[in-house]
Amino acid sequence: MSEYQYYKFERVDGQLAPHARQALRAISSRAEITATAFQVYYTYSDLKAEPAELMLKYFDIGFYCANWGSIYAYIKLPAGTIPDALLGVSLDGLHADERDEWQLLTFSIEEYGEYFDDEHADDFFQHLAALRRALIQGDWRLVYFMWLKECEFNEEIDGVPLIHFDFEHLSEEVQAFATLYDIPLAWVNALAMVLNAHPSHPAKQAELQFDGWFHHLTDAEKQTLLSTLFEQGQLTRHQALAMTRKESANQDEAYHYWLTPDVITPYVAQAQRQLQQAQADAIAKKMAIEKAEKEKALTDIYHQREHTWQQAQEQADRTCASGYDAASRYVHQLCEAYQCKGDSPAFAQRFKRFVVANNSRKALLTRLKDLL
Template identity: 75%
Template sequence: MSEYQYYKFERLDGYLDAKARQSLRTVSSRAEISATSFQVYYTYSDLKAEPAELMLTYFDIGFYYADWGTIDAYIKLPAGTLPDALLGFSRDGFHVHESEEWQLLIFSLEEYYEYFDDENANDFFQYLAGLRSELIQGNWRLVYFMWLKALDCNDELEEIPLIQFDFEHLSEELQAFSALYDISLAWVKALAMVLNEQPRHQAKQAQFQYDVWLHNLTEAEKNTLLSTLFEQGQLTRHQALAMTRKESANKDETYQYWLTPDVISSYFEQAQSQLQQEQAAAIAKKMAIEKAEKEKMLTDLYNQRERCWQQAQEQADRTCASGYDAASRDLHQLNEAYQFKGDRPAFEQSFKCFIVANSSRKALLNRLKDLL
């Protein structure tokens, strides 16, 4: 087995200056480095730095995978974004590295054995910015996902605050995360049921009050923000808030209502049954839509049958493999359309005429054997 490893990191708030890019070049001489990103793959060597340290120093989101099944996703948040009470259940698949400025969340899979390549990695990477934005704005569902994943194999999991988030309508980013990290949708539905029936805290996702924030800034903080803006050319809201935060936003939060394995487990069977019913209904609806679309297509084809016979002959007259393939495809679809309309004898009559007209084209006839 080769030892393929892929790293991709991106800075969302601000830019990497020349000094930062030079430092990153010492980490990897072959990486693609820009003012906002770092990307590299290895086959028989490795990165000359710890990804967590690179994230804390330079980047806001990151992703790593190796062909032996390891996957890590990184999201960096301003310090105090998540309350300590929400981070106490750290397990093999979820770790938090904290510094004075940041909280770095690492979501890990140790044994992912489905097919995965750079294209899959890039497809998933595009969701990390949205997941980070949700967390910063006070929507912490991603952390609850990891708690539910840990619950699958540990019924003595530590409790976490029971906070009212919407687990019935998941964003595209959360759906992508749940698919990759194999989050049980039955547990997600069970959590939604708990929140509908049990006492819980309301989520604090207050609108940002720009005037209040600006009024409370000191002259030194304003000067720092202006200097950073001129140096980087831009300054995002998240970056400005992180630079001027005076204390952890959720440090002193107290909670009265808690989510425990015992509480949610009592809802699991009901949630699983309801989920199966919803999935069956969704499949039935999808099949009904596909059937209606197929019937419409066959009806349209039957109504234009004379033109389709002519088109099939035009393709056959090209006397090449692609023309014969196209003619065969047209005739098979026509056969299905005639059958759908209960007019099989009419198809057989027209088909015999087509065969007679193309009797010398053995390659075409071979493609039509199953219609003869």
């Protein structure tokens, strides 16, 4: 199998300056580069830069996948967005790169077991901006997902603050993340149970009061913001915060309630049973809906049975393979419709007339041999 690597990066806040686009073009002559995005794939060779460095310098979200199973999602946040108490835990699949202005989160899979191509990558990529926005606003559930995944196999993992996020109702983008990264849903449900049974810290929605923030800026910081605005043509809230934040907003938080393996493990078996029951209920509901839809369709066919017999005969009269296929489908649908209404003897009589009318068409009768 030939080599395949796919890279996609995007600037969510603002646009790439002309000199940034020139620098990116020097890195890859074949990439698609716009004012906000960079996209390229390789069937040989490789990107002449480290994705993490490109993210920290130019972009806000990014994605990489290779046909040998490696998958990386990148989300860049203003410094101090995620507290040290969460990012300080060593987790397989999550790496945090701390810089002066930024936190770069890299969510990785080293050996993805299913087929994954650039279409799948694009489908997932569309969720990254919303996931980043939620993280900035104080919704850190993605980090907890990675902790739960590690905890499933590692009873020695360090604890994390127990913060009351909503793990019972997951948005489309959060569900997409949980699916791709194979987050154990039973453990997610178990965490929801823990939060209902134990004291926890309230989740804080990040808010910015403009007057208070602007009042505390120095003249040099205001000048930097104006220069950036002039150079880029726009300046988003997240960019301004990242450029002027002096210290982590969360690193000095005092946490009294903690999530540890000992706290969550007793709830996992019950959560697994509830998950299995919910899945069984969903399957039963789906089957009931499909059964009702099929019965309605068969009822409609039965009520129009003479018209359907006529359609079957018209297709048979075409005396070609596609006509015989269509006629066979009509007759089989009629058979099911008569059976659904408990009128099989009437079908047998009408079917006998149809066979007699088409007795010379052996190819058609072969298609109907299971009804003869």
